[in-house]
Amino acid sequence: MIKSIVIATALAATTASADGFIGKVSPKLSSDIMTPEVLWQMGRLGSVNLAPNGKTAVYSVSYYSKEQNKSHSVLYLLDMKSKATQQLTTSENSERGAIYINNGQNIAxxxxxxxxxMNADGNNRVQISHEKDEISDFLFSPDSKRVILIKTVPQNTSIQQNDADLDKASGMVINDLMYKHWDHYVTTAPHPFVATFNGNSITDAEDIMKGEPYECPMEPFGGVEQLAWSPDGSQIAYTCRKKAGLKYAISTDSDIYLYNLANKTTRNLCKPEGYVAPEVKVTESLERQAINSPHSTVDCNMGYDQNPQFSPDGKYVAWSSMMRDGYESDRSRLCVYKLATGKKTYVTESFESGVNEFLWQPDSKSLYFTGCWHGKTNIYATNLQGRVKQLTNETADYVLVSLNATGKGVLAKRQSMSHPDELFEIIPQGKSVSIQQLTDENKPIFDQLTMGEVKERWVKTIDGKEELVWVIYPPHFDANKKYPALLFCEGGPQSPVSQFWSYRWNFQMMAANGYIVVAPNRRGLPGFGMEWLEEISGDYTGLCMQDYLSAIDDVAKEPYVDKEHLGAVGASFGGFSVYWLAGHHKGRFKALIAHDGIYNTQQQYVETEEMWFPNWDLGGAPWERQNREIRKAYAESPHLYVDKWTAPILCIHGQRDFRIEYTQAESAFAAARLRGIPAQMLLFPDENHWVLQPQNGILWQRTFFRWLDRWLKK
Known part of the structure; x- marks a missing residue:
């Protein structure tokens, strides 16, 4: 149980930087209903670092300017006792990634x-690195005498370097797969460089992966959490998938490597010395191939292994580990490796969901971690014997930041469907837990807004199981009125519909526009056991789609729902879901919106970059016709059911999305128009799988609701 919740807030100060960006803001809103413009005015809490003495913390907040169409990151100092904040930076460019060094005397x-x-009070700012190449991230050793710098190096595995006399040529000669990734062409790779720091300057940076055409941190989302210093600063543990080209494209097998600074040697903690992977068929799922079979008595950590952390006593390295190669959504387990013996222990096996972040406790005998269960991401603890204990039980999503000053609790960011991230301190106290809010970055805004109520609802599925559905009601909801409703289709395809706050797929924004939002945790989502999670693999259009329909049908029975004006919306796999439901909804929906969705699965197979995705989820290549399961998967492609489309559809896509190419939206839009179905397309030439620029984000919101209002508010 929760013993106490103490909420402390700081007064918001309005501080303009040299380029007109604003720090904490106190806008006067025209009403208590959220708009896209209000959403984009909110400050977004970033990195947080606690001072060694626990008295202060430095953190970043990003602000977005609609007028300048860009973001700006500002650093703040938080007094942990009074909760007062002080803005440290007001410069034209962004400052980020702030950490305490030199035992808390300085902030880097x-x-x-x-x-x-700079000094810990924000004074005396000096540049301490002078690298020729840009530094994207950094990590100081515990004694602040060395630092890891993340910089990019040339990578020409798939795209060969053009002739020297053709320096203005834009053409690319491509020889292998993985020539593109997420939103860019692969001509460089991030590498960790180790440099010395004498207290005044960083010098002598040396690439610890020199000559290797691999990534560390791993793209597209990896940061310095994928590297760790040993407590004595003599070793570095780092994450790397040492593959390139086709081998990279079909595999999720990354490992943890240990680099010794004294003799400059590297060893793999995941694989035995001399390990050679079995040959695989690259156009079929790795699920039942030899690489995922127990071909030896040695645990070879075949899936994603990443984010190592040394125990405080230096005897162990812990990391997040997936069991199977080629399965990006496998359950993440917490692996603890004993350096003296090489023994691996998985300490979260009794937790039937995946581990997100984790932290060692000071005794080196236990760890904190977060994980999603039943649509909520809470904080847990485990010892080295695998005894797991739940510490928080809230309708929220937590992200661990660090231990608190005493080491007997943690600092964590917390968000929900009704509020973005804020910083909290969580302290276990026997059978209870104390939860104290430390920041309230957007208090002046939220004090003026009315949020819609969020309710947990359990719905019976067609096979008699229970499905968790979040229902979000409009502000000032009146049960005597009728409201149009939206079915939200989750992406991933195996990402949870937990208590997340989004600056685009914002449920409160949808509710503020007068819609009841129905957000199901359908088949394929984590937090409900492995059977529920894996029922989607190889079956994109089976029970998971029926779960969507069960959810909307159940909520539509309520007298306050206008069942004649229902819509379905979603992105990524959610966009695929919308395209598929367009041909199978049997008149339920009067408006559809698909963002970055797959319209043609055969087309998707040869267009995407990370080939492990369609291999695992669809079974393999569409030309593998001898495999009945593969034939069945492609037979359910949404494009094969366009003849049954009836509902007006909006197709949205970013042209820099290399995960799902924009040609999918163009094809769906063209098909709808050719069939005489009302359709609209919103293309972003400069956005990827997400919409990141402020004006594009507002255009997205306005287009989204104009389309829905046109068809659902008649």
């Missing part, structure tokens, strides 16, 4: 692609 941070340092 990134500015203009280099590492800078």
């Amino acid at each position: 941070y990134l500015f203009g692609g280099q590492v800078w340092m």
Whole structure:
């Protein structure tokens, strides 16, 4: 149980930087209903670092300017006792990644692609790195005498370098797969460089992966959490998938490597020395191939292994580990590796969901971690014997930041469907837990807004199981009125519909526009056991789609729902879901919106970059016709059911989305128009799988609701 919740807030100060960006803001809103413009005014809490003495913390907040169409990151100092905040930076460019160094005397941070340092009070700012290449991230050793710098190096495995006399040529000669990734062409790779720091300057940076065409951190989302210093600073543990080209494209097998600074040697903690992977068929799922079979008595950590952390006593390295190669959504387990013996222990096996972040406790005998269960991401603890204990039980999503000053609790960011991230301190106290809010970055805004109520609802599925559905009601909801409703289709395809706050797929924004939102945790989502999670693999259009329909049908029975005006919306796999439901909804929906969705699965197979995705989820290549399961998967492609489309559809896509190419939206839009179905397309030439620029984000919101209002509010 929760013993106490103490909420402390700081007064919001309005501080303009040199370029007109605002720090904490106190806008006067025209009403208590959220708009896209209000959403984009909110400050977004970033990194947080606690001072060694526990008295202060430095953190970043990003603000977005609609007028300048860009973001700006500002650093703040938080007094942990009074909760008062002080803005440390007001410069034209962003400052980020701030951490305490030199035992808390200084703060190091990134500015203009280099590492800078200031006093702990924000004074005396000096540049301490002068690298020729831009630094994207950094990590100081515990004694602050060395630092890892993340910089990019040339990578020409798939795209060969053009002739020297053709320096203005834009053409690319491509020889292998993985020539593109997420939103860019692969001509460089991030590498960790180790440099020395004498207290005034960073020098002698040396690439610890020199000559290797691999990534560390791993793209597209990896940061310095994928590396760790040993407590004595003599070793570095790092994450790397040492594959390139086709081998990279079909595999999720990354490992944890241990680099010794004294003799400059590297060893793999995941694989035995001399390990050779079995040959695989690259156009079929790795699920039942030899690489995922127990071909030896040695645990070879075949899936994603990442984010290592040394125990405080230096005897162990823990990391997040997936069991199977080729399965990006496998359950993440917490692996603890004993350096003296090489023994691996998985300490979260009794937790039937995946581990997100984790932290060692000071005794080196137990760890904190977060994980999603029943649509909520809470904080847990485990010892080295695998005894797991739940510490928080809230309708929220937590993200661990660090231990608190005493080491007997943690600092964590917390968000919900009704509020973005804020910083909290969580302290276990026997059978209870104390939860104290430390920041309230957007208090002046939220004090003026009315949020819609969020309710947990359990719905019976067609096979007699229970499905968790979040229902979000409009502000000032009146049960005597009728409201149009939206079915939200989740992406992933195996990402949870937990208590997340989104700056685009924002449920409160949808509710503020007068819609009841129905957000199911359908088949294929984590937090309900492995059977529920894996029923989607190889079956994109089976029970998971029936779960969507069960959810909307159940809520539509309520007298306050206008069942004649229902819509379905979703992105990524959610966009695929919308395209498929367009041909199978049997008149339920009067408006559809698909963002970055798969319209043609055969087309998708040869267009995407990370081939393990369609291999695992669809079974393999569409030309593998001898495999009945593969034939069945492609037979359910949404494009084969366009003849049954009836509902007006909006197709949205980013042209820099290499995960799901924009040609999918163009094809769906063209098909709808050719069939005489009302359709609209919103293309973003400069956005990827997400919409990141402020004006594009507002255009997205306005287009989204104009389309829905046109068809659902008649």
